[in-house]
Amino acid sequence: MTRGKQKIEAQRRNAERNQKPKGSQLEARAVALKVSCPICKNLTKSSKVVLAGNVKITECFRNGDVETARCIFHEMPKKNLVTWNCMISGYVRNNKLSEAQEVFNIMPKRNVVSWSALLNGYAKCGLLCEAQELFDRMPERNTICWNSLISGYLNHEEFGKARECFCKMPKRNSISWAIMIRGYLQQGLLTEARELFDQAPDKSTSLYNALLSAYVEWGCMEDAHSLFSEVPQKDDATWTTMITGFSRVGEMEHARRLFEEMPGKCMEAYTAIIWGYMQSGDVKSAQTLFDELPSKDVVLWNTIIGGYVQNKMFGVALKHFMEMPVSDIWSWNLILLGHVQERDMVKAFNFFLKMPERDQTSWNTIISGYQSEEALVLFSQMIKDGFRPNQTTFTTVISICAALASLGWGMALHSWSIRSGYEYDTKVRSSLITLYAKCGLLAEAHDLFHSMSKQDTIAWNAMIVGQAYNGCPEEAFKLFRSMIQFELNPDHVTFLGLLTACSHNGLLWKGLEIFSSMQALWKLTPKVEHYNCVVDLLGRSGQLKEAYEFIRQMPLCIPIYTWETLLGACRLHGNMELAEMVARKILSFKPSEGGAYVALSNIYASKGIWEDASRTRSLIKEHGARKDQAYSWIEIKGRTTVFVCSDKSHPQMMDIYRELDSLSVIMEEALIPI
């Protein structure tokens, strides 16, 4: 550091000695003696050398090679003002602000470019006070300086100051307008942006595209479409943005029409519309367009693979993955996600190990597949491998902690997330709300919710689900009503929370009402989970026949666990005939499902039909089925204690069973007949 300073200082003195007086003398003599004088030749030669050096330095900085740039600079026998300016801007480009500042301080002569390069550095780093101060001290200001300052304010959420500068600046050019309009767009102030846009003297296509993108992002497709028709020189991005927009809102007819009208369709446009078809579940149209293209890039391949994964057609996704000539980490991550979605964690993990490289997404994906302590073990491994948890990591792992009711880990992750800068992140916070609610700490959940700057649907959902789990259905409904008042749209998860609230509290009619309002009032098509909730609700209430009928009328593919829900209800209400039928149904799909045999056997046993009970049990062995040992656990002060049926190995065994007995008595007394 000090040696570097010394070197620069030496260079500066050299530069002072060599440049100024001699330069002017030489120039004078060059004019006097006209060409062909040896000194003049030297001058031309040396200025050529300086120029070459400047080009080299700039190139190195652009490639991020700061060291080489520095070396060239130090070894240059002659430098000019541009050389020094190259150093400032190069350092700024590579986020070496103190070095840039140093160069600025010791350079022999400065011009407006030197000042504005440093100003830009301050602005980029968010040192806005310093930037403003420098700006005020500048001997000369031009539009570029104003633009830098405004851009700095906009990039660091000093929107008001940026506006003030924009109004105050003596002269604006097209870039000033573009900066300011993009500033408004970033703030989501679309109306204001549009007003400014209409006033702007000349607009590049890229600025049109920026406004279009914003409309698309906010789903304002009417505005987007009318602006689109006004774009004088539409480029590929203009068309692609529009196609993406219609794809996003699911208006595939519009997307298709635009795509057909588009002259010289670029690959990005193909990607956009294929993505749209995949989103809308129109796998066939997507595939047809994909096949139409003779050459495809990785992004397009990934779009088609991701589409198949999303549409739960993992086999086809895998086939494409095998066929693609070059894959990147994105492709690998998609297939990894596919394995995880298939709930085949053995394959997923093997695939994970086989990956040529792993990034944060790979880790997040594999971790999300485990709903157990294994997730936490992998999380630790991820940290050991040098990855830093990001937003997705935190939400994933905290959600798993919530599912495990693992308060110790959850709280550790909570503080870690704050230290990592996610204190005010709504997604992380929502997962924390779920965690605390799940662990019964409703006050903490409440605090986290109310201290949010703005609660989104996810946060409201977390609260609703939390109340549902804690046996407070009325609170859940109340939250739902408030949420509506705040003009937030409920989504699938919201209704899952409400239905859970009903099924956990035996609110049959309320639940059915919510289920039907979901589609009729809120235009949300129920998913399997919602149907399952209703089956649970009917089953728990003893409406077994109705539950059975309800399943038979489900418009979706019926997963095994729906039947298992009904089987559980049959056990609860001792309906042996239905139980037997359901259990057989489950076993016909999955003969290795030990749980169904056990349930069946238990039903026979409870009715005293011992022969059938033991016959069922022996069937388990015959089919090689096994039932995983069920267990529960509790975490106290970071130590986890596992409870397995009739286990007597715990040192405090006597105390535990005594507590259990007294709890049983309390529960019997509190039992409300359903």
Added chain:
DNA sequence: ATAGGGTTAG
């Protein structure tokens, strides 16, 4: 041909 402001679609 070299230095300062904004663009980079899926």
